Every structure is written in C-alpha cells, then in structure tokens.
Amino acid sequence: SKESRPQCSACFINSVSDSLESILELAKTEGMLFKWGSGTGSNLSSLREEDAILSGGGRASGPLSFMKGFDAFAGVIKSGGKTRRAAKMVILNADHPDVEKFIWCKAKEEKKAHTLIDNGYDASLDGEAYGSIFFQNANNSVRATDEFMQAVIEDRDWWTKSRITDQPVKRYKAREMMRMIAEATWQCGDPGMQFDTTINRWHTSKATARINASNPCSEYMFLDDSACNLSSLNLMKFLGPDGQFDVEAYRHAVDTMIMAQEILVDNASYPTEKIAKNSHDFRPLGLGYANLGGLLMALGIPYDSDQGRDWAAAVTAVMCGQAYLTSSRIAGDATGPCPGYAVNERSFLEVIRMHWESVSRIDARRVPAPLLRAAEECWRDAYELGKRAGYRNAQVTVLAPTGTIGFMMDCDTTGIEPDLALVKYKKLVGGGVIKIVNNTVPLALIRLGYTPEQADRIVSHIDSTGTIEGAPSLKPEHLAVFDCSFRPQNGARFIHYMGHVRMMAAVQPFISGAISKTINMPEESTAEDIVEAYIESWRLGLKAVAIYRDGSKRVQPLSSGTAKGAKGSTAGHTPAAAEKIVYCPVRRKLPDERQSITHKFSIGGHEGYITVGLYEDGMPGELFITMAKEGSTISGLMDSFATAVSYALQYGVPLKFFVDKFSHVRFEPSGWTGNPMVPYAKSIMDYIFRWLAAKFLGPEYALTEAGETQKLRPTEPEPQQALPFETAFSDAPLCSECGGLMTRNGSCYKCENCGGTSGCS
Helix, strand or coil: CCCCCCCCCEECCCCCCCCCCHHHHHHHHHHHHCCCCCCEEEEEECCCCCCHHHHHHCCCCCCCHHHHHHHHHHHHHHHCCCCCCCCCCEEEECCCHHHHHHHHHHHHHHHHHHHHHHHHHHCCCCCCCHHHHHCCCEEEEECCCHHHHHHHHHCCEEEECCCCCCCCCEEEEEHHHHHHHHHHHHHCCCCCEHHHHHHHHHHCCCCCCCCCCCCCCCCCEEECCCEEEEEEEEHHEEEEECCECCEEEEEEEHHCCCCCCCHHCCCCCCCCCCHHHHHHCCCCCCEEEHHHHHHHCCCCCCCCCCCHHHHHHHHHHHHHHHHHHHHHHHCCCCCCCCCHHHHHHHHHHHHHHHHHHHHCCCCCCCCCCHHHHHHHHHHHHHEEEEEEEECCCCCCECCCCCCCHHHCCCCCCCCCCCCCCEEEECCCCCCCCEEEEECHHHHHHHHCCCCCHHHHHHHHHHHCCCCCCCCCCCCCHHHHHCCCCCCCCCCCCCCHHHHHHHHHHHHHHCCCCCCCCCCECCCCHHHHHHHHHHHHHHCCCCCCCEEEEECCCCCCCEEECCCCCCCCCCHHHHHHHHHEEECCCCCCCCCCCEEEEEEEEEEECCCEEEEHHHHHHEEEEEEEEEEEECHHHHHHHHHHHHHHHHHHHCCCCCCHHHHHCCCCCCCCCCCCCCCCCCCCEEHHHHHHHHHHHHHHHHCHHHHCCCCCCCCCCCCCCCCCCCCCCCCCCCCCCCCCCCEEEEECCCCCCCCCCCCCCCCCC
C-alpha cells in the first residue's frame, strides 16, 4: 500500500507505443505520477506523424495533438495537487516528420500569451494569459544523433522519415533545422537539445535496450519505464574552518547516501509493473550535490576558470567513483549484483573504464593532491572490484537542479549552477518578493585576504547596490570570483554562456546520468549564439543542454532586479509599489566546536545552571537553562524558552532586546541570589537576562532598569526593528540596600523587599 510503501522516486521515464491504448495508458500513468508529486518524461517519436494513414481508415492527428491532451491533464492535476506546476519532459527525434511543428509549438503559443498580456490579461505564471495557452507544463527537447550534428557542421541535407514506412518524407538543410531550433529557443527557451549518440555511448545497459528519454530536467537518462530517487549533498558542509575540503568526510557521506538509496529501492512503491520490474532489475540511483558555485566562491576561485573547472571535475569524480565503489561492495556481499548486470557486464565495465580514464584529464596543478588522489583511487578500486563482484546499481549519480530544496539545505547556489546574482528577487505565489542575498561573499573575502572591516564594507555595498562592482577596497583581480549568471542591475559583469557549457563539460564524464543546468544567455544574444552554444555542447560531450535567454519570457520568477525584459515587455504594467519586499532571515549557526560559559545560580533556594554558547567574536549564540529539579514543569519550560532564545539570537535578534523585555519581570520563585552583580532577582527570567546583560553588554545593565537607553557595545548588532511595546519601570530606581524594586510612595520611593526608603523627608 501507499502507506507502507511510499513512492520514493522523484523522476520517471515512461514509454509509449503507436497505439491509442498505449497513448491513453501514458496519460493515466503520468496523472498518477503528478498526483504524488513526481516528474516524468517520454519520447513521442514512436507515434506516427500527422496525416499518416490509420489501420482502421482515417488520418492520424500526430504527436502534437496528444501533447495538448497530456499538457491539459498536467495543468489540472499539478504537482501533488498543490500550487507547483507538474513537471514533464517531451522529446521528439530530429528525424520525425513532425519535428518542425514540434520545434515551433511553444514559441507560437508564447506569442499568443504576449498578445493577451498586451490586451490587459494577467501576465503572471498562473495568470489568464499563460493559463490559456498550450504546452506550458512541459519542457521540450529535440533528440539529435551524431549524424545530424555532423550534417549541421558540414551543411548537408537531413531527411525526416515516416514512422509507418521508414521512408524519407521531407528534406531539410541540417543547418537550417538547427537554426529553427535556435530561433524558437531564442523566443521562448524551448526546445532544448539531447545528444542521442553521446547518451547511449555512456549507457551501462546497452544489451537490454537503448536510452530514449529523460526526466523533466534532463538529469536522469535511462531505460524506458524506469524510476530514480534523488538526493544531494551540500558541498559547503565539507569545507572546514581552515579552508580545506574534507575528502574523507565527503567519501563517507557518499557511501552512506548510496547505501540509504539502495535500501529505498526495495521499500518503495511504483506506479506500473514495468517500472517496478526495471527498478528492481537495474536499481538506478541519483546521488548528486548542490552549492558548487558557493564552494568555488568560498575558495576564492572564479567559476569560469580552468581552476574552477578542474576543482569541479575532481569533486564530481570522487562522488561518482565512490558511489560505484560502494555499489560494487554491496554487490560483493550476499546481495550480489543487480539482476540486469549479467547480460550487460561488458557495457558496465566499459563505461566504468571510460569514467576512470577521464580522471587523467584533470590538471593536478590546479586541485589539492588529496582530492585528486581520492578520485584516482575511487575509480581504480571501483573498476577492479567491479570486475570481480559486479555492481548493484546501473546508475548512481546525476546532477539535479536542487532549486527550492537547496534553500532548505542552506545552499547559496543550486546544483552545479553559479549564483544567478549576488542579490536576487524571487516572486512569491500570491504576491510579494523575497530578497535573497548571497551569504558566501564574506567567507570568500576573508579567504582572499580582506579584513573583517573591509568585508563588511564590501557586503554593505552589495546589499545597497545589487553588485560588487565599485565596492570599496575590492581588488580588480578578485572581481571574477563573484561573477554570476545574470548581469546585476547596476553592474556589467556576468559569466559568459560558454563558461556554463565548459563547466558542464568538465563534470559530465563523472556523472552516470546527465546534468540539469540552464545555460544563461544575456538579452542581446542572437539565434546564432544559441546555434554556437548547441554545437559546442555536442562537441564537448554533453548529453543534454537547455538555454534561457534573459528577456525571452514576459514573466520571470527569479531575477537580479528590475531588468528591461524582452522587447515590448509589459513588465511595467504592475506598479512597483504593489510588490512588497519580504526580507528572508538568515541563520548564523555556531561552529561545531565552540567556546561556552557555564554559570551556577540560586534564587530563593531554587538552583540552576546557565550555559551560553559563544561565536568566535565572543558574543552569545545559544542558551541552555538547566534547573536542579529535573523533570519539573519549570525545568521543561526553561528548556523550551532557552531553545527559542537560541534560534532568535542566531537569526540576528540583538541581545539587548531580550534584556529590555525580560529584565525585572516579576514572578515566583524570586529572592536573594548571593551574586553581588545581581543580588536580588524578581524571577528566574529577571536573573538570567540581567546576568547576560552584565556579562555581554556591560555591568551597568545589571543595575539599571530595563528600557533605559544605553549605548550598545561595538560587537552588538544594530537593532533590526523598533520594539512594538513600551518597557515598564522606566523611571523607578533600585534599592541601594538589597537591589529590589523601589515604588513611589507619595514624594519618595519605598523598597518592596526590605522596606527601605529613598528621597523621603
């Protein structure tokens, strides 16, 4: 049942054959996958072309007519019934007779949306304009062989072929077809391209069947009717305080994740019997990583550089090599290799050897010796052990997009992408905008030799202008470290689109599947630039490529600011004042090993301990309150309260606000403390925060009433907001004898604890 065996895979590939029964079965399967929040892809090239003769008489409607139906179902069901769109990939081979209609289908629908927007319809992603046109729930890709790409290079003819007779149907110039693909992509971002010959050259299970399709984001490429569960590692978690990448911890994490994903295969449910069989026979896994862009920036290495590409290749090689080594070790146990291994042993070992040989192309001068040594060791051991024991999994790694999930993983950048911009604005469903500022910049600046004061000034410049260009004290040679995909709103620098292509080419030899990555191109790019990008992607050995040209869409969910947009853009129809900026809080975690202070206290006979965890600058970042009477109600409340205060401190709430709010709060237990700094406490809360104030803000805070204005120490962060309340007791003094609260009694004050008076005649 779904309750006991959940659908653990996120990515599916479904087959379809040239019959109405199969087409309708695909619609049903896709609908069930969308219901559970998964994505799916199919190659529709097996369907006969439009106007082909049907066996029962009449003419076929062609793949595009069925694409409309599939798209409508996806739009209705959405992803898990939520607001997120369904994820879907549609592929058509370059020799299909309907390929020209396929190339232009989304571009033509985009023009309809533009017309509607120009006439006042809602331009948002889920608005009336885009909601009324076809093909918006799918990514489209043209599948091209080496034969087609070579014909493009040599400007030769290219024929499409009938799916019924296999005879030539229409002649094109291959270069003209490539130009059509690029022109449509220039207009709307689709279609992307998948390079069929390259994909199947790196296929471990050639004897079973070829690879025809992929999941929606093109990273999972395997047999039809198969599934893959995904996971990602945050690369920044393996960068130590000393700036060294912890290779052994990284390998251990890969080993653990592959084991966990392998266990999932037999403990998951699958939507069809064919997918279940292939999942158990080939057991494909999809381990990947996120935050490569953040890692390179933190290391002070430009993304678009030879050193950046070699670092990325080495990190990816260790991940995939260790994954296959773990897979082989599992196969060497009682479990044995996957059932599909025996018939595919030759292609398995051939592909593993190809991966291993690719390690030699990494320049040893540009990466740390331990990292490169680990890459060589992983692949050597994976190949040698695999020859004896086989492999438990036909595929082990992909590079998935990790978009929204990346935020939950504390990542500044997704998958293999560089950051889109140092300051980004993300539109929210229902209105509003989140401002997202890259948190890796200070770390990179310190590593590059800047002082904390210089780093603060540079980060403040970025926050106020949206770009690092022109920042005070920044050396020109360091600008490339902070280059991003998009041109910043007030700057000129960004990563050239070929930098994206070359980075993908550096890591592709060390990925079982492929890479979900969009090549970002500036608005002024031409269709010829896109042709160049597609051809170079094929030459460099990529399996798939997708392109986004800034300005090709009237609506852009994630941006670097208020860019001009496409020609004729109506982005200005929405007044700027209608968008509310929602600042995204950032948590500053304490290091794994931190200094702390433990203080014992006693209030009216109630004993306890305060433990304060400290940041490197000596300021508090977490609070633990332990009462002597464990298990009591007050102990549980204090523990919960301390957790809430700890999170607040880590999210930037100044300690002074807590001191102002909770000092002199009165409730039992109260009494003498024996601490000369806080001799009398009106409550446990009063004691804790007056002690914290004296320790971290200055001794004057323990003796004065809450709410009195005192100058913050330089290490105390500036207040983020005004207090929404007036603090009490702002005028009453404390008793000089016992430290108790003095209350006004006519023209003088009287202590509520010892009865002493002050100012009385």
